Amino acid sequence: MTTYYSKDHEWISVEGDTATVGITAYAQEQLGDVVYVELPEIGKTVSQGDEAAVVESVKAASEVYAPIDGEVLETNDSLVDEPAKVNEDPEGAAWFLKMKVGNADQLKELMDADAYKAYVETL
Amino acid sequence: MAESDLTAELLPTPLHDLHVELGAKMVPFAGYSMPVQYPSGIMSEHLHTREAAGLFDVSHMGQAFLTGPDHETTARALEALTPSNFVELKPGKQRYTVFLNEQGGIIDDLMVSRPLSAEEDGRLMLVVNAARKIIDYAHLRERLPENVGLEIVEDRALIAVQGPQAVAVVAAHAPQAADLGFMEAAAMEFDGIDCHISRSGYTGEDGVEMSVPAGAAEAIARALLADERVKPIGLGARDSLRLEAGLCLYGHDLDEGTSPVEGAITFAMQKRRRENGGFPGAVRIQNELAEGPSRVRVGLKLEGRAPAREGAGIQALDGTPIGTVTSGGFAPTLGAPIAMGFVASGHAGAGTEVNLIVRGRELPAEVTEMPFVPHRYHRKQQP
Structure with missing residues (x-):
């Protein structure tokens, strides 16, 4: 399993042709207390950069973008009832969705953990 | 952000x-x-x-x-x-x-x-x-x-x-x-x-x-x-x-x-x-x-969990646009989303059912009295 990171602060863990997507610890910290999560419909096809989900804090709504093209296979419905999980375990239990990898080449454009860490330090 | x-x-x-x-x-x-x-x-x-x-x-x-x-x-x-x-x-x-x-x-x-x-x-x-x-x-x-x-x-x-x-x-x-x-x-x-x-x-x-x-x-x-x-x-x-x-x-x-x-x-x-x-x-x-x-500021209580933010349209149940949300978000004390906005006067009565339009979808809401959380001011007894 390999994990990649986007400049929009999503992480994507790839195993075979399935990928799990969520938001990073940095993103949840910037958002603050998450009060609402909106997930896509299963079977929806998204392109890289499309809005895949919405996460709202007390203060504002933010989009979660699809880091690569693909079809939504599964969503983490537990976040709907317990949105605060996004603050507690953003890079673990609070994954947003699983998708079928539509274009593996796009993963090369993303960052690995070290590159993402360095990127966050520039912000 | x-x-x-x-x-x-x-x-x-x-x-x-x-x-x-x-x-x-x-x-x-x-x-x-x-x-x-x-x-x-x-x-x-x-x-x-x-x-x-x-x-x-x-x-x-x-x-x-x-x-x-x-x-x-x-x-x-x-x-x-x-x-x-x-x-x-x-x-x-x-x-x-x-x-x-x-x-x-x-x-x-x-x-x-x-x-x-x-x-x-x-x-x-x-x-x-x-x-x-x-x-x-x-x-x-x-x-x-x-x-x-x-x-x-x-x-x-x-x-x-x-x-x-x-x-x-x-x-x-x-x-x-x-x-x-x-x-x-x-x-x-x-x-x-x-x-x-x-x-x-x-x-x-x-x-x-x-x-x-x-x-x-x-x-x-x-x-x-x-x-x-x-x-x-x-x-x-x-x-x-x-x-x-x-x-x-x-x-x-x-x-x-x-x-x-x-x-x-x-x-x-x-x-x-x-x-x-x-x-x-x-x-x-x-x-x-x-x-x-012709229009008046009202409170809005949403039925679901999704907040409606400033700028969200307000519609009557038949789809007629009747106003706009001017402030909205999550109410920590209530654990639910609330908003305020302006609606055409005929729709301003408490209990009026409306829809708030967020990301192209209708969120059911109800016009409600304000404050949403009771004021607790220290009012002196009038002499």
Whole structure:
């Protein structure tokens, strides 16, 4: 399993042709207390950069973008009832969705953990 | 989260270093660098204010005095620009009002207090919105009569302490604060420092706002924060607290196109002023009072969990557009989303079912009475 990171602060863990997507610890910290999560419909096809989900804090709504093209296979419905999980375990239990990898080449454009860490330090 | 990066040009308040020391996330707001939240986060800051006491730096707001030869002269000058009664405002009392343009739209909303001491007869203290102070001061300068001056206060900070424990905390340093009733104000000493304290605020809770010398602001804030009942609260929770209290935010819920009748703040218009007029836009406003306005600000309670933010459309159940959300978000005290917005008058009754349009979808909501969370002001018994 390999994990990649986007400049929009999503992480994507790839195993075979399935990928799990969520938001990073940095993103949840910037958002603050998450009060609402909106997930896509299963079977929806998204392109890289499309809005895949919405996460709202007390203060504002933010989009979660699809880091690569693909079809939504599964969503983490537990976040709907317990949105605060996004603050507690953003890079673990609070994954947003699983998708079928539509274009593996796009993963090369993303960052690995070290590159993402360095990127966050520039912000 | 796209905050602008003009940090270098932003003005610091006298409490800036303290905010940074406390770990605040600083953001640009109305030309100032302000704390939007501290490490504990908006939700916990909000709930702490409702349960105990929160300290807010509101030094970005404009403090000024109108100065005239006697109370009646100064009060009449202010009455010419607002729809409120200031001639009969008693010493030591505070009142909420609005500056009106010629069309009866709101230039700003503000608090006015009349000093308690006879030596200060003829002075009225104003507290105006940070983002409007330059406009307000120019508006006043152009219109005040020759014998009434505008004295802008540049050397004082403004600290709000809000919550059920707020007055007990402040009274440990300024005992006279406990004697104030809601919307009363007086000059008093806080640990020997000259302050002006009013029992009012922007959260719906009991509490005070303290105008203090800029040089003493940090010491005063530290003295208050040393009490374990007090936590520092940022602009994020200030906004969610005022929304739950049903209070307007200028530039969002009120603006130059909106009258006090549409804005549902007619409590700012006392009987003599409503009847006699004599303020800018009186024709429109008196007509709206008599006939009802064409649109009015209402509270909205959403059925689901998704918040509706400023700008969301409001539709009748048949899909007819009837208005727009002007403030909306999540209410930490209620654990549910709430909003306020303007709707066409026929749809303003409590219990009216509407849809709020968010990301192209209809979110069911109901028009509701405000405040969303009951006010807990310390009102003195009327004699």
